[in-house]
Amino acid sequence: MSANASFTRDREARVATLLLAGLAFLLVLLIAVPLWSLLSKSVQNSNGQFVGLANFARYISTPALVASLWNSIWVSSLVALIVVPLAFLYAYALTRSRMPGRGLFMAVAMTPLFAPSLLSAISLIYIFGNQGFLKSWLFGASIYGPVGIVLAEAVYCFPHALMIMVTALRLADGRLYEVAEALGTSKSRVFFTVTLPGARYGLISAIFVVFTLVITDFGIPKVIGGQFNVLATDAYKQIVGQQNFEMGAVVGLILLMPAIFAFFVDRQVQKKQVALLSARAVPYEPKPNGKRDFALLAFCLVIGGLLIGMLGMAIWASFIRYWPYNLTFTLNNYNFANFDPQGWGAYLTSLKMAGLTAIFGTTIVFFGAYLVEKTKPAPALRGFVHFLAMLPMAVPGLVLGLGYVFFVNAPWNPLGIFYGTLTVLVANTVAHFYTVAHITAVTQLKQIDAEFESVSASLKVPFWVTFRRVTVPISLPAVLDIAVYLFVNALTTVSAVIFLYGPGTKLASIAIVHMDEMGAVAAAAAMATCIVFTAMAVKLLHLALDRVVFARFQAWRKR
Amino acid sequence: MKQGWLAGVAMGLVLAMGWSSAADAQGRTRVTVYTALENDQLQPFKQAIEADVPDVEISWVRDSTGVITSRFLAEKENPRADVVLGLAATSLLLFEKMNLLEEYKPAGADALKPAYRDTSGPYTWTGMDAFLAVVCFNTAEAAKEKVSAPTSWMDLTKPEFKGKIVMPHPASSGTGYLKVAAWLQIMGEQAGWAYMDKLHENIAVYTHSGSAPCVQAAKGERMVGIGFDMRGAREKTQGAPIDLILPKEGAGWDMEATAIVKGTKNLAAAKKVADWVATKKANELYGRYYALVAHPDVKSAPPNYPADAEAKMAKNDFGWMAENRERILAEWTKRYDSKAAPR
Numbered sequence: 089m090s091a092n093a094s095f096t097r098d099r100e101a102r103v104a105t106l107l108l109a110g111l112a113f114l115l116v117l118l119i120a121v122p123l124w125s126l127l128s129k130s131v132q133n134s135n136g137q138f139v140g141l142a143n144f145a146r147y148i149s150t151p152a153l154v155a156s157l158w159n160s161i162w163v164s165s166l167v168a169l170i171v172v173p174l175a176f177l178y179a180y181a182l183t184r185s186r187m188p189g190r191g192l193f194m195a196v197a198m199t200p201l202f203a204p205s206l207l208s209a210i211s212l213i214y215i216f217g218n219q220g221f222l223k224s225w226l227f228g229a230s231i232y233g234p235v236g237i238v239l240a241e242a243v244y245c246f247p248h249a250l251m252i253m254v255t256a257l258r259l260a261d262g263r264l265y266e267v268a269e270a271l272g273t274s275k276s277r278v279f280f281t282v283t284l285p286g287a288r289y290g291l292i293s294a295i296f297v298v299f300t301l302v303i304t305d306f307g308i309p310k311v312i313g314g315q316f317n318v319l320a321t322d323a324y325k326q327i328v329g330q331q332n333f334e335m336g337a338v339v340g341l342i343l344l345m346p347a348i349f350a351f352f353v354d355r356q357v358q359k360k361q362v363a364l365l366s367a368r369a370v371p372y373e374p375k376p377n378g379k380r381d382f383a384l385l386a387f388c389l390v391i392g393g394l395l396i397g398m399l400g401m402a403i404w405a406s407f408i409r410y411w412p413y414n415l416t417f418t419l420n421n422y423n424f425a426n427f428d429p430q431g432w433g434a435y436l437t438s439l440k441m442a443g444l445t446a447i448f449g450t451t452i453v454f455f456g457a458y459l460v461e462k463t464k465p466a467p468a469l470r471g472f473v474h475f476l477a478m479l480p481m482a483v484p485g486l487v488l489g490l491g492y493v494f495f496v497n498a499p500w501n502p503l504g505i506f507y508g509t510l511t512v513l514v515a516n517t518v519a520h521f522y523t524v525a526h527i528t529a530v531t532q533l534k535q536i537d538a539e540f541e542s543v544s545a546s547l548k549v550p551f552w553v554t555f556r557r558v559t560v561p562i563s564l565p566a567v568l569d570i571a572v573y574l575f576v577n578a579l580t581t582v583s584a585v586i587f588l589y590g591p592g593t594k595l596a597s598i599a600i601v602h603m604d605e606m607g608a609v610a611a612a613a614a615m616a617t618c619i620v621f622t623a624m625a626v627k628l629l630h631l632a633l634d635r636v637v638f639a640r641f642q643a644w645r646k647r
Numbered sequence: 648m649k650q651g652w653l654a655g656v657a658m659g660l661v662l663a664m665g666w667s668s669a670a671d672a673q674g675r676t677r678v679t680v681y682t683a684l685e686n687d688q689l690q691p692f693k694q695a696i697e698a699d700v701p702d703v704e705i706s707w708v709r710d711s712t713g714v715i716t717s718r719f720l721a722e723k724e725n726p727r728a729d730v731v732l733g734l735a736a737t738s739l740l741l742f743e744k745m746n747l748l749e750e751y752k753p754a755g756a757d758a759l760k761p762a763y764r765d766t767s768g769p770y771t772w773t774g775m776d777a778f779l780a781v782v783c784f785n786t787a788e789a790a791k792e793k794v795s796a797p798t799s800w801m802d803l804t805k806p807e808f809k810g811k812i813v814m815p816h817p818a819s820s821g822t823g824y825l826k827v828a829a830w831l832q833i834m835g836e837q838a839g840w841a842y843m844d845k846l847h848e849n850i851a852v853y854t855h856s857g858s859a860p861c862v863q864a865a866k867g868e869r870m871v872g873i874g875f876d877m878r879g880a881r882e883k884t885q886g887a888p889i890d891l892i893l894p895k896e897g898a899g900w901d902m903e904a905t906a907i908v909k910g911t912k913n914l915a916a917a918k919k920v921a922d923w924v925a926t927k928k929a930n931e932l933y934g935r936y937y938a939l940v941a942h943p944d945v946k947s948a949p950p951n952y953p954a955d956a957e958a959k960m961a962k963n964d965f966g967w968m969a970e971n972r973e974r975i976l977a978e979w980t981k982r983y984d985s986k987a988a989p990r
Binding site: 152213217218219230232314315317325328329330331333410411412413414425426427428429431499504507508590591592602603605606607608609 | 679685686687689690693706707708709710711713714717718720721724725727787810818819851852853854855856858859860861862863866867868869878885886887888980984
């Protein structure tokens with residue numbers, strides 16, 4: 089090796105180390121420090137003095153707050169118990185049957201992802217509210233309260249559970265089924281001894297994901313919870329309503345616990361899931377079975393119909409003049425200036441925020457993942473960055489949002505000038521959705537042979553050139569995936585940003601909450617409709633673009 | 648290799664630009680105004696102020712009275728607002744007592760009705776209009792269930808209203824607080840709390856905002872909404888089958904007022920806005936929404952506003968309301984905040 093080459097290698101290593109250090113600093117700032125702020129706030133009084141666990145003691149001794157804790161737990165458990173079996177069956181239909189229209193049913197099941205969670209709550213008010221046309225179906229029960237929360241959360245969580253179940257059921261070793269058939273095992277026995285055990289880790293994972301989603305969701309209980317208090321609305325009341333930051337921090341920490349627990353369970357489960365499928369496994373191919381396929385089709389039609397119905401109800405309601413007394417068509421509800429000071433501005437702010445989140449988020453995430461995955465120096469630093477990148481998965485948006493409030497608002501913080509600006513909203517949203525984007529990037533990078541880096545090194549090409557000329561072009565589909573994922577989530581998120589917006593930076597999703605608060609439900613539905621259509625348009629554009637990108641850059645994948 | 652460095656620098660620059668894009672490059676002075684005005688009033692108010700005070704740009708931060716009040720108090724070390732406009736006078740009295748408001752008497756303040764002027768200590772706030780808590784009663788839903796209209800607050804405790812009444816949460820809504828304060832003042836503390844205990848049995852939900860109850864009553868979602876008068880009148884004008892009822896014991900009320908925040912960096916612009924608030928033209932704008940405004944020469948009658956409002960206004964001591972706010976809200980929260988919790 090020549091002196092020149094080793095010099096180059098050294099310099100490359102120094103640059104990589106420097107970049108990694110910069111990234112670590114950024115992630116500490118975006119993720120770790122806000123969490124630490126939350127933690128420290130919960131052990132302080134309103135003057136910032138350390139008071140130990142006094143705030144927690146006060147929490148425990150306030151009966152209304154403890155009641156919310158219990159409410160949150162049982163509602164979240166109930167939703168998980170309802171949603172996961174339904175998602176399992178739906179996923180079973182998609183992966184283990186020859187039912188027609190499987191692609192369409194998958195797409196239909198994904199629709200709730202394109203709307204803010206509270207859209208399904210708004211729809212439920214129109215359907216089962218005191219003036220709802222199906223009110224009698226509730227047999228006198230009120231939709232305002234646990235009934236409404238459970239139903240709306242079930243819709244909101246369904247696609248999340250379904251994605252996990254589809255992944256779990258897709259991983260099946262066809263040989264097991266062949267053996268079972270050869271031995272003449274009954275269908276139900278195959279189901280209980282092969283199918284179910286194979287998906288058990290997915291089931292556990294889905295239960296925890298749904299539980300965490302529900303317990304930390306703020307939009308739905310806010311809209312349809314009535315006087316039924318849950319932890320997420322308590323946090324909002326304490327922080328926004330009473331500016332009681334210390335108690336808000338305590339509630340935030342309580343919300344963090346199930347999420348962290350779920351995170352570790354999920355990690356254990358994932359490790360085991362990988363070991364399930366050996367290299368010699370044969371993909372399972374379902375055989376046609378008329379009766380089974382018909383039954384599953386009927387089931388999917390019901391569930392899919394419900395999901396579409398929920399979406400359709402809100403869209404329809406947004407065009408109605410004066411529910412329930414005047415059902416004529418109107419566009420008045422889209423004249424947002426009549427309902428909210430920002431008018432259409434909130435929608436534009438949302439677009440801007442989502443766009444910036446997609447641009448900066450994708451850049452940081454993908455380059456960061458590259459540094460972690462493909463560079464050699466400073467393994468400890470790389471491990472640390474990876475840990476920080478995985479952390480947001482365990483932190484619900486509401487909790488991260490609270491952390492940002494305390495961090496940015498702290499009197500000692502020079503970054504306080506960003507309070508209420510788009511910058512904070514973008515930073516928070518990038519941090520909130522960092523993990524999934526990071527995992528997508530790492531998965532993509534793992535598929536690219538490490539030989540590229542070795543060859544580049546022997547050709548004395550530094551890694552940043554390899555990154556720009558090789559890695560990014562062949563990873564474009566994944567990059568696009570990340571960008572769209574960040575964009576859509578930035579558009580629909582409520583719980584993280586509700587504490588952070590300022591004058592002039594109110595987002596569409598927050599405007600929905602505010603319009604609903606003052607009773608303008610139709611206008612709230614109209615704004616939600618705008619978000620849904622925008623998110624779906626972006627997704628369709630993504631699919632179209634994906635074809636083009638794939639066609640141009642992915643030719644090498646084919647032999 | 649140089650290109651790589653350039654790319655890195657470019658990325659840093661793009662980042663920095665994103666970071667600073669929040670900076671505002673407007674020629675006018677941007678005045679941050681905390682307000683509890685109704686959402687649909689904000690646009691007309693902004694247009695009117697900016698037309699009359701051309702070098703000012705109004706940037707609203709709007710929420711319910713209680714939220715704006717607690718937000719303002721939480722930020723007292725480091726105020727973010729320049730002006731508080733259209734907030735309950737009881738809240739401004741509280742701020743005044745804590746020395747958070749700038750002493751300033753708007754140019755036209757002396758021409759206003761005496762009740763709408765700050766009389767205690769240094770002059771800080773100026774009244775704009777008065778608003779009442781009324782009963783919005785959905786006649787269509789009542790006819791279906793054959794319930795007769797209430798004429799007194801006591802009527803609302805009758806069993807036929809069980810689960811059919813909504814009122815605003817007093818901690819978040821100014822209308823909610825003035826109502827609770829009015830009951831305590833009309834009936835006396837002990838009887839007032841006893842009344843609310845009974846009423847609580849009939850309440851379906853305590854809403855976040857003061858306008859939601861009348862909207863929900865207007866849409867038939869609830870039969871009775873105890874809420875903000877102006878919202879009820881607007882809904883009725885839009886065709887809602889509701890009556891606005893002022894119970895015979897008298898209705899609670901508060902004033903919306905304006906003050907400059909102590910320590911504002913935009914004092915000159917803030918003074919201009921405060922001057923505008925006291926003009927007759929501004930009062931004419933208030934008159935489009937409110938029946939009772941500060942300027943004696945402005946006579947207004949918003950459509951469907953109850954005619955007997957001024958006569959039914961209960962005796963109200965703002966000083967008492969401001970002083971006892973924290974105590975009353977704490978007691979109220981203790982008694983009723985967790986409607987769904989086992990009692």
